[in-house]
Each structure stands twice: as structure tokens, then as C-alpha cells.
Amino acid sequence: MKFRFFIALIIAKLSIPALKITGHNATDFPGKLALKICPMFLKYVAKPKKIIAVTGTNGKTSTANLTIDMLKRFGVETLNNSRGSNINSGISSALLNGVNIFNREKYETAVLEMDERSAARLFPYVKPDYMIVTNLSRDSIMRNAHPEYIRWLLEKYVPETTKLVLNADDLMSCYMLPNNERVYFGIEKLPTDTVKCYNLINDLQICPKCDHKLKYEYRRYSNVGRAHCTNCDFGSPAYDYSAANVDYENMKFTYRGPDFETELPIIDDRFVNLYNETALVTLLLQLGYSMDEIKDKLGTVEVVKTRFNHEVVGSMKVYNVLGKGLNAFAESRVYETIVAQPGDKELIMFINDLGLAAHWSENISWIYDTDFETLNVDSIKKIVVVGDRGLDYQLRMLFAGIPEEKLVHVMKMEDAIKQVDIVPNMNYYVLYGADPGSFALGNKQAKALAAMLREKTQAPAPAAPAKEEAPEVPAEPTDGEEARS
Numbered sequence: 001m002k003f004r005f006f007i008a009l010i011i012a013k014l015s016i017p018a019l020k021i022t023g024h025n026a027t028d029f030p031g032k033l034a035l036k037i038c039p040m041f042l043k044y045v046a047k048p049k050k051i052i053a054v055t056g057t058n059g060k061t062s063t064a065n066l067t068i069d070m071l072k073r074f075g076v077e078t079l080n081n082s083r084g085s086n087i088n089s090g091i092s093s094a095l096l097n098g099v100n101i102f103n104r105e106k107y108e109t110a111v112l113e114m115d116e117r118s119a120a121r122l123f124p125y126v127k128p129d130y131m132i133v134t135n136l137s138r139d140s141i142m143r144n145a146h147p148e149y150i151r152w153l154l155e156k157y158v159p160e161t162t163k164l165v166l167n168a169d170d171l172m173s174c175y176m177l178p179n180n181e182r183v184y185f186g187i188e189k190l191p192t193d194t195v196k197c198y199n200l201i202n203d204l205q206i207c208p209k210c211d212h213k214l215k216y217e218y219r220r221y222s223n224v225g226r227a228h229c230t231n232c233d234f235g236s237p238a239y240d241y242s243a244a245n246v247d248y249e250n251m252k253f254t255y256r257g258p259d260f261e262t263e264l265p266i267i268d269d270r271f272v273n274l275y276n277e278t279a280l281v282t283l284l285l286q287l288g289y290s291m292d293e294i295k296d297k298l299g300t301v302e303v304v305k306t307r308f309n310h311e312v313v314g315s316m317k318v319y320n321v322l323g324k325g326l327n328a329f330a331e332s333r334v335y336e337t338i339v340a341q342p343g344d345k346e347l348i349m350f351i352n353d354l355g356l357a358a359h360w361s362e363n364i365s366w367i368y369d370t371d372f373e374t375l376n377v378d379s380i381k382k383i384v385v386v387g388d389r390g391l392d393y394q395l396r397m398l399f400a401g402i403p404e405e406k407l408v409h410v411m412k413m414e415d416a417i418k419q420v421d422i423v424p425n426m427n428y429y430v431l432y433g434a435d436p437g438s439f440a441l442g443n444k445q446a447k448a449l450a451a452m453l454r455e456k457t458q459a460p461a462p463a464a465p466a467k468e469e470a471p472e473v474p475a476e477p478t479d480g481e482e483a484r485s
């Protein structure tokens, strides 16, 4: 078996320069090849001494990237899979890069984004010392079934020795693996929290211990908030570390530990990223960095004050927004963020999951889990939907009570941007799905819209090109089974 492993190692390593010479950018290919030659490749490949894993339904990529960036600021170069996928082929590729041809490890520390659904293929061989679980929420039904199934998978395969960094506000994941050492992070009660659930997804209503009704003290969205059982001792755990006094005006918050509190900058004003930042700080404390050092290094991270990439055209703005097609929970957060922004808005939706459509049948059930109702507000003046699937979106939005006169459907992609009204101070949002086909299309259409507005209004070109804040680029084309989320 070892012989087979070394053959796999050498051939997969040789494929890297071969891919470069032929101009291919297939980051997962060497890992795929290694696994094909030696299915136990992940078992035998040498691994860094310290492995930090990031998993969960939403926020994995952002949290893993933040962790890699912060560790770099501490002088730690990490082995990571930020350029490849988060399934076994991407992780095999990353580990392959981390060893020489004698299988000697070159890195001390790995930060691996690990797909929660791939637990059975990853955790028996890659055993994290620390693992952040961002949250577990409803994802693509075809791929992930129910979040309780994903929790069962993680509970079955994550080693007992892994120290967990868990989100105390997420009742779906916070009580998993009770025998593992753990710390809890969360965001303390916010003025916008409610008791009633206003979201279509409301997955944890019954006590997982005794099946009695749960009582929510408050909710942020869906099952995120704090609750306790009306019959037994089950309830949200106490925070070890928490964010409080969240102040987006001044981009700062209070970070509280068991015996201290300090003020930290909010490094990205998308609310979901405050969870990611809180998780990151909590992890860094577990790794032994001092609060002062962490605060110091966080202060050097450039604060992202624009929620989405955008281009300014005179008094108008064109936003380029990566939606999360197939993931109703994440897509609903995107709508909340858009609606919370000031000003009138027109939306063009390209969330048609074109890449997936090429591989298998699209499943549109998720649009009935998504809070399109959020978009039924006065500030949204028009919504343009595109293609065959556009009619499904249109129907869904009619169910959400959005007036018919606000909805426009066109068949051809290139006709969509022509449907917008050119109005001073208008904010245009071009939304597209996370699969690579939609991703390229959305970017292109946002640029085309800005160019069209500029031409029609004779608006001057921007003094400096709009900053290209790297959005989370999805992993390379995979079959639908293996999409990164």
C-alpha cells in the first residue's frame, strides 16, 4: 500500500508542472489524481503538526481566509486549501503541496476549510486539533438533506480529540459532540432581535433531548438566537466569548471574554461576517495569542465598509452581488442586507445555477425556503428575472406579495440590463449564483450595466477604478455533488 502511495505522490506531484506548462489552472486535479491512484492517499500523506479546520454551512470560506490572513500577520505561513475545493480532492491537493517527494511535511500549521458533508471521507484521516463550526443551517436539499443529518455526520466522524469552537447562538450545532472540549462564541442580544420567527426556515422548534416545545428568548433569524426547553434542562449554552455593543456607525464592537472585555474593529460590515470575526478571535485565543496581540493585528486589517462590490456611475451605483443559489438560508441573508441599505433599488437576478444545470437537473425547491417576502418593500422598485427559470422566480415573488408591475421577465441574458429604469440616485443590484457559470455571467452583466448607464447619462468615468474587493470565488467547476457553499 505504501508503494502505491508513493507512486501516487510522485505522479500527482509531476502533474503540477505539467498543468502549468499546458496553461491549466485545475487546482483540484493533482489531488483527484492522487486519490485515483491511491484511494488511501489522505491516510498516508504527511500532515502538519497543527491542523485547524473550519466547517459549517455558511461562512466557512470567509472564516478560513480570515484565519489564514491573521496567522500570516503573526508570521505563521499555513498550508491551506483556499485555492482549491473543500472536499477530499481539494484537501488532498493542499496536503500534496505541503510535502516533498519523500513525504516530508514542509509546514507546521494547516488551515483547512472542510466540507461538512464530506466528513466521512475527511475526518478519519485528517484529524483537526481545533475546529470552528460556523453554524449548521438548511442548505441545498439535494446535496445536504437536513442540517440534523449533517450534524449526525459530523458527530459520527469528527475525532474526540478535536477542540471545538462553536457558535452558541446556533442551536443546530452548539450542542454537538458533547464529549469534545469546546469553547462557545456568539453575539449578545441586539436591538433588532425578535421573539417571533419571521423566516420561512425555522428548523429547531422541538427540544432535541425530550421533544417538548422550545421557547425562544429571542431570535436573530431562523433558529439563530437563544432558546430553552419548556420541559428539561436543554438550552442555549453560556458564552465563553461574545460580541456586544455592535456599532456599525463607528465599525467597532466590544469583545468579551471570561474575565476581560476590549474594543475591536468590525472588519466587514456584512452582519454574518461579525460571527466569522468573533469565531476567528476566539480561535486565536485558543491558539495561545494574547488579546493585546490579536487586537493589534486586527487593527492592521483593512476594514471593508462597502457591503458589496460596486461601481459608482454619477449619482447611481451598480452593485455586484454573489447570491447563494440553492442555499435558501444564505440567500435570505443577502436579501436582508440589500433591503437594509439606504435608497431606492432595482434588482436583476441571474441566480439560475447555470453550471449545475449542465450536470444535472436544477432543483428549484429552495426558492420556496427563501425569504423573498423580504424583497416586498417600497424601496425596491423593480426586479428583473431572466431565462426559463426566471418564470419560477417570478411566480415565487408573486406568492411573496410583490406587486406584479414591479416584476419584469426577459428570456435573453443580454436583454436584462436594458430593462432597468435610469433614475438619479438609483442603486442597481446584479445578483448571481455561486456556481462558476453564473459567477462569470453576473460579473460581466454588472460591468455591462455600469457601462450602459455611463453611456446613457454621460457620467464621467470614475477617477480611480472601483476597488476589486475579491468576492468569495467559488471552487472550480465540479459536478453538482461537490459544490462549495
Ligand SMILES: [Zn+2]
Pocket: 207, 208, 209, 210, 211, 212, 229, 230, 231, 232, 233, 234
Ligand atoms: Zn427538553
